[in-house]
Amino acid sequence: MLRFSLVAAVSVWAGAGVADVPRVATDIAPVHSLVSQVMEGVGAPDLILRPGASPHDYALRPSEARALQSADIVVWVGEALTPWMSKPLESLSPDAQKLELMEVEGTVLHDFRDLSEQEEEHGREEDHHEHDEHTDAHGHDHEGADPHVWLDPANARVWLTHIADALSELDPDNAPLYRKNAQAARDRLAGLEGDLAKRLSAMQGVGYISFHDAYQYFEKRFALEPVGTISLSDASTPGPARLAALRDRVAGSGVRCAFSEPQFDTRLFQAAIDGEPVKTYELDPLGVGLEPGAGLYPALLEKMAASFEACAKGE
Structure with a gap:
């Protein structure tokens, strides 16, 4: 039954x-x-x-x-x-x-990437330390294929x-x-993918940061380029050195937007973009705010694209 x-x-x-x-x-x-x-x-x-x-x-x-x-x-x-x-x-x-x-x-499949490699040297040692602690605490590490494949x-x-x-x-x-x-x-x-590609063309060349590096499948499909992330993963908390390195990178780099997620504290963004003219938007990779069912997946892609469009337009 x-x-x-x-x-x-x-x-x-x-x-x-x-x-x-x-x-x-x-x-x-x-x-x-x-x-x-x-x-x-x-x-x-x-x-x-x-x-x-x-x-x-x-x-x-x-x-x-x-x-x-x-x-x-x-x-x-x-x-x-x-x-x-x-x-x-x-x-x-x-x-x-x-x-x-x-x-x-x-x-x-895309291998995990470490956007911290683009940041200042003084943030790297703490980034790797945080990465190792995450591996020990959760029994898995960020090597091999990135699992956010549905994006x-x-x-x-x-x-x-x-x-x-x-x-x-x-x-x-x-x-x-x-x-x-x-x-x-x-x-x-x-059909949706073709439509999103046209809509997201306005985001090409626009600098942004996100809470954690979960979006490379979406970004590579639609030619988007992040400047950095607040956290290396959605299971680790960034320390002062990482936030300082990201602030240095954001300052004067033309970063226009910061993307939060529904389940994370947006105050971390304020620490990373303090004093910079950066607007905050939301990305939801799991469809937290959507009704489960057949329509959720296309709605998830549409909602993510709408956040990027708002960033591109400065809305």
């Missing part, structure tokens, strides 16, 4: 056999959105990570653990984003499938195909609908 989603997602049952519909669990809201698009007219996936929570360090609620354990397939970004999911996934039923999106063929819409288009294929294997009766939905979603995303 198909369980209701953990979030208020609407399922449309277009004559599908309920007993045959796979039980699907997803990690974060953007992935849940992509799977929801493929499953439209058949069922709805479960969202494991509640909106607003950090994907890097999370304790499952009992209801979330049950949804994960009873899944026929789990679609997740990968261990680099949610290391805490590895252990629960090991105890899944032997018949349960796992689709790790970072491992999907055709996915564009490149080209990756999402690749994944839609693989999600449809995986669901079709589990549920052959609904395979034509899964594949039709995936194609429609790919077409919509391709």
Whole structure:
């Protein structure tokens, strides 16, 4: 029997056999959105990570653990984003499938970068010290591939195909609908990507800083160039030397904007841009302020683009 989603997602049952519909669990809201698009007219996936929570360090609620354990397939970004999911996934039923999106063929991957290399020498030693402490405290480091892969819409288009294929294997009766939905979603995303490229052309050459370096997939897709970040990661707190180095870099560099995130304290921005004519805007890489479901992923991209557009226009 198909369980209701953990979030208020609407399922449309277009004559599908309920007993045959796979039980699907997803990690974060953007992935849940992509799977929801493929499953439209058949069922709805479960969202494991509640909106607003950090994907890097999370304790499952009992209801979330049950949804994960009873899944026929789990679609997740990968261990680099949610290391805490590895252990629960090991105890899944032997018949349960796992689709790790970072491992999907055709996915564009970028290695972690350290924007502090562009900052003054006196901030570097503390940056690396903070980096090492983060590695020890959270059991993962910032080497290898950056896991914020969903922020490149080209990756999402690749994944839609693989999600449809995986669901079709589990549920052959609904395979034509899964594949039709995936194609429609790919077409919509391709159109959106072209539209965003035109809109974001005004940001090329505009200097900005962000809270942490989570956006390189979006930035490289749309030719945006950050000057620096407040924090090396969303799990570390910048120290005085790093903030001083960033202030030096911002001063006189033409930085126009600073981008915060919903879950972080904007006072750090004030310390980094003190005395500079820099406006603050918000970027939301997880869709915290959006309603979970099929529409969240395109809405997330639109909302991020709107923040960059506002920066370019000085609004």
